[in-house]
Amino acid sequence: MVEIFSMVVSAPCRAVLLKGTANALNVEHSIKNINLMKQEQMAEDFVAMNPAHVVPTIKDGDFVLWESRAILQYLCNKYDKENKFYPVDAQARARVDYLLNFDLGTLYKAIGEYVYPIWLYKQAPDAEKLKAMEAKFEFIEQHLLKGAYLNGDSPTIADISISCSLYVPTFVGFKFCPEKYPKITAFREKMATFANNEELSAQIAECMKAMMAAEEKSE
Template sequence: MDFYYLPGSAPCRAVQMTAAAVGVELNLKLTNLMAGEHLKPEFIKINPQHCIPTLVDGDFSLWESRAIMGYLVEKYGKDDSLYPKEPRKRALVNQRLYFDHGTLYQRFADFVYPQVFAKQPADPEKEKKMLDALEFLDKFLEGGKYVAGDSLTIADLSILATISSFDVAKIDLSKYANVSSWYARLRKDAPGAAINQAGIEEFAKYFAK
């Protein structure tokens, strides 16, 4: 399977961890967005939305990291533990994935990326919204080891990639005890943890510029 990606991207790292969890080897296709490689006709033919991550499995193309993660588990997973089929368990995993996509990661990007890529000053209102999202996550983790139930799921892998980016951006996680303990454990024990670590080291280079 071809996987078009950037190693520093949290959504890309989440997919790579999922692939590691189900034992699938990805044929990595480094895609330089700054050089416009995602706008080349051959890539647009694969993905007209021209975004990464993008997975190509035979004659099937798929983008949006959380959709790719679900696909990998359903097609290649040995069981459904990472993405349960039971309706309520799956609904909870989906809710956490949507929370990551639309709230946690989005608010991080809204606050951090303008500072890093456009050299804009920090926006206090956007910072507050981002920290509110961390409070929500801390609440989700109350009394549990994982973000969506009592076992590891793709929601953990997606949110781990996001929280790793918070860490690189020097967002203080120590105020969120449940998030901090979950992050300390998963950054070492999650499938593909070493891949995630290598990716966040690449992401950190943007902050050194």
Template sequence: MPIDLYYMPLSPPCRSVLLTAKAVGVDLNLKLLDLMTKEQMKPDFVAINPQHSVPTMVDGDLKLWESRAICTYLASKYAKDDSLYPSDPKTRALVDRLLYFDMGTLYQRYGEYAYPVMFFGQEKVDPTKLEKLHEALGWLDGFLAGHDWAVGNSVTVADFVLVASVSTFEVSGIDLSKHRNVTAWLARCKNGLRGYHEANTPGVNDIAKIAKKLVGK
């Protein structure tokens, strides 16, 4: 049976799932939901996911949301080996730490800075929120020191999750230049991740148009 993915390309969490699927070689049956017009509130979708959030995956009898859980599930079930989501407890813990870091700190701080202006009518950005985002990027810069990928020198699901966020920051006018490890890693992701431009770039380009609202704010 096909794996259904309810998604919206604008969403970095959705794009992290698309990147993971490319890496493991899984074809997804993509079902676009327009959150701007409240399609996620339709009864047939709420019946699948009562939290009415994207991404939402349906794989047989499994209905799963929360993007990072979907990424680790796809890597665990469909990857040819455990390199994307290592079975070694210590290495897996490092991957998990970065997934939680993205969810609770890095992407969270971007949303607090950018989304009030981009989507909710706030007139000006809060410069203190930008400072907090750069603080988180500084931590990421340190995490990336001394190796090519997020955890060591092999690609893991942490790279897919983090690059979906950081590439969004880049097109939102966030100056990444002071975070040299981040910019070098981002370049590696763009050039080295399987299916990067197909899975991530269209959504990044879409959000870049909306992110113009941040300029001069």
């Protein structure tokens, strides 16, 4: 039984919930919601398990892991017997790993630097940080999205992780203009309906759709 400690509003948590896993991979699991607003991640038992006190965290037997992308890779390695979301071919897997690293170190970093000061600390938008973030979007548009998904015609954990990152700018009213970002727009729409028939994926897809609807409403 894999325990997933999570808060659904968090982008890396959504990546883990959306699929790297559990229902999609038929992993027996339970979800424990950790309310960051109430500082539940600082509870003694949680910090004892994960001294970095972040979500998502998973516990698989005695094995504890955090960092969403590592969790996605672990769950695929251990439970994705059909290798649906994490290809085994060395070069195909290297490309997924590249995309996960690009997300963590470049894309999500630039998004966080622009969004979090505004969203969490109510600071004024920073034009330079906006420019830096948009440069990453232009890079994805021009160089990464060659097929329907980032790695071709079927989704991988890199699509999951990057699509979750791409929701974050919308928290502060950023809009992906379809004329400027036609491929990203199509990709985001595809990922918003990405779900299998399982309850968890459906819940997350609902959450993502609601976020997109809220985005449209504010236009």
